[in-house]
Amino acid sequence: MTEPLDPIAHGGGLCEAIARHGGAPSEWLDLSTGISPFTLPVPEVPDTVWRRLPESAEVRRVGDLAMRYYGGSVRPLAVPGTQAAIQLLPLLRPDAERVAIVSPTYGEYEQSFRRSGIKIERVATLDAAAPNRAPVVVLANPNNPDGRETVRDDVFGFIRSHRDRLVVIDEAFADLRQDLSMVGAAGMEPNLVVMRSFGKFFGLAGLRLGFVFASPAVLGVLADRLGPWAVSGPALAIAGHSFGRKDLVSELRDKIDRAHGQTRSALNMAGVRIVGDTPLFFYCDVGNGERIRDALAAHHVLVRSFDHTPEMVRIGLVPDELSAVRLRETLRLVHARPQ
């Protein structure tokens, strides 16, 4: 039996923070994830959707809506969270002995490949992965947690000059950055896999839904390994509804834009140095991330620190002006500028 790996840390551990620092959930300002604080209103889910197994016709219908929404050229595979697809990536190149991961990034990529005995090679940029001959390359674009962007031409260039290598692009934070997205090329370029997260932008992470755009061969393997009915009926129904509501999507974009501005101002006014960002979070040099995280948590404000970059914290979007003031003032209390 394969030995399981130790689980890795993530944002969102509000229960554990409460166990350590007290307070009721409603008293906490949880900025530890990259999930939108705004939710597209959840429609009434019909009884039959809870009751019945999702039909393949419904899976296809929502896949077609996702294709149009994300600007794809092929129907994507719906997965129960992109995490579920990350778990299966090693199967796409079972003979690969190495994977090049543009790092630091979302930790579950390393975890997944390591589990399959594949050697991890961290590279600083996609360009740096070129001389490295690993048959699989992973890039998050824009990147989590540092917000770094790789322009589309560079991604295209890489894919076209490395046709023998599988290139996985995680676009979990690209909903408001269509200029960076490779979704449209997936399915046309056989060595390209693009993953989109539904829950982050729509503020519905509990739903567990993501979409993978890739060649039929890649999607066939993933679908086969996930098995039938991998995505819940409610997730499909709510995504189908959401993709069609351009008015609500546009409202959501506006709210996220405004919250992004409010969060940036709060950080600036507290003297926090922002070194990167995506539409859904900021990456900040605070000198000692763990210290600042703990000091904020004592005031029931939750942010994320990182082992790989101990000077940094990641701070999600505040939901409103009152929370912006609270973030600013709490940061002012606890934050000594980095030397």
Add this chain to the structure above:
Amino acid sequence: MTEPLDPIAHGGGLCEAIARHGGAPSEWLDLSTGISPFTLPVPEVPDTVWRRLPESAEVRRVGDLAMRYYGGSVRPLAVPGTQAAIQLLPLLRPDAERVAIVSPTYGEYEQSFRRSGIKIERVATLDAAAPNRAPVVVLANPNNPDGRETVRDDVFGFIRSHRDRLVVIDEAFADLRQDLSMVGAAGMEPNLVVMRSFGKFFGLAGLRLGFVFASPAVLGVLADRLGPWAVSGPALAIAGHSFGRKDLVSELRDKIDRAHGQTRSALNMAGVRIVGDTPLFFYCDVGNGERIRDALAAHHVLVRSFDHTPEMVRIGLVPDELSAVRLRETLRLVHARPQ
């Protein structure tokens, strides 16, 4: 890249039946699955459950409730449908070259092991698996589709005399047959894995939820392979609610009992020979299953036929007396008694 297998047939394909035979969904009587036609009322799902990733504390809480509800000795692993666990079974004994499956049964077991290159050996009973030395043995109890039961003492005896073999018991249809259940022994017997389906008895198959009871080593491998947040927040919230509502569960049992009686009467009065049943379906010898299935479908009544036993159909529970009459009369119209 591993070659994907062709998908296998299942019940529940209402959209395809409509495409072939017409009618609106509401005009169909779908008896093609083993899912309860009654649903425990779905509680309001709080906004935060849709929005946030499920916390590990919540996963543990619902696991503890499931342990008590199913009568387990250990906290089970929540999985996004037992199908997701079936997909991972080959990993529990990666060196196994053969699996003995008490057959015919739910087709996805063969599919999953075959995908991993493991040789399938069909055996007629658990006893018949004894001389066969396959390191993994699968039994559905009661069995789907034929309703065959293996008494608990026989299962216990097998497990204890075959400690070197992994024994997987699928109890998807055991909710009303606690006398058959091995849940209480799972975790104590290191070679035993017991799977329970949430959606069938609770009539909430669209939710995608199941529980696996097994040793910590087995659950560790499954959890590691599923990755974090495998089960959706709404599924956890609704299961947590349902397990606590003894009144509604008891009402559900009564409804299922009554529907079982109504369905049995309808089949008897139509002269259909019942050869097996579970609380949620009947297995009937109709001479030519495919012919009867198609003839019923022309009247917008959907049942399931099988390649492995062409003389049989599986018929789920009717939801009410009116549907019982409709089933009876439609069967009378189309059914010639088997010779």
